[in-house]
Amino acid sequence: MMFNYPNGKKYTATSPLPQQLGRPRRTVESYGNRGMTLEDDLNETNLYYLSRGIAVIHKKPVPIQIVQVDYPKRSAAVIKEAYFKQASTTDYNGVYKGRYIDFEAKETQNTSSFPLKNFHDHQIHHMEAVLKQGGIAFVILRFSSTDEYFLLDAGPLLKFWERMELGGRKSITKNEILETGIPIPFGFQPRIDYLKTVDELYDLSE
Template structure:
């Protein structure tokens, strides 16, 4: 998710930037409190120079054991992951990690709101897909089926997100619709 593609790169914004900006928009207006978790890093060596800040001199990226984003909206626990693909006809599972899938299963069991934001980067199309739907396709793969969801499947089971100005990615609006949260307060 750190690679840039030409069309997105024009704006100089990544999917992650857009989500972070949207979260900031929600936070500033008291709508929701949702943050990206820091990148997990294994720190091996730290230098403590006199009179200045500690410097990490050796560290390694660790695989995340959870999804990247979580927080709260109207009393509900919110948890999601964002992924993109350059594929135009399907969304491959190879950039989902088993740990993340297991985390999603755990969140569903605890009655959290869990989903993925999927971006087809070539056409700049975004979808919100509930984790329970993603798991159906994941389990199909585990049972020997295809290692991806077709774009038609994502279209059918997911919810299209139209890029906006403010917030860029208004996934809260989609959640309001799916879970009727807008009328609950």
């Protein structure tokens, strides 16, 4: 299936599409080797928060314009071509303890750094705008090869982005993430309890 941006530029996927149409779900083999994506884990975590009245946080839908659909069978339709109606901002937003929360989720196979190419200009500008309005903005980073999760506030991320734009390195080193971010432990229910880290980082503990 082919997707294009509103300006006609072809979309190159760096992560699963929001709708993940036809994406086979990987099998969970064990607690240590879960086989789930970061998005899967966050979606389950957010359902846990919602069902227990902890927070209301959802993945943002990305509107698309379907251009071409094939019907190989009467009971099945295959989308062959579609366009994003507008550039997406961040992955998730919602409300927690009366505060607006907005965040992006990214993962990488790299072990020593996190490439900034995983982010887009409009996402960075969006998080900057959220901060200016007094909201909470951050990114959840996953090093998939080592199954490590970190919460990085948008403030340091903006500085790393500015460094790149000024000709500096095009990634955030693992040491920089350890210094400016906070590790998120993996659990069972919820799978990624990132709101405990939000409490710690933004002093929201009661």
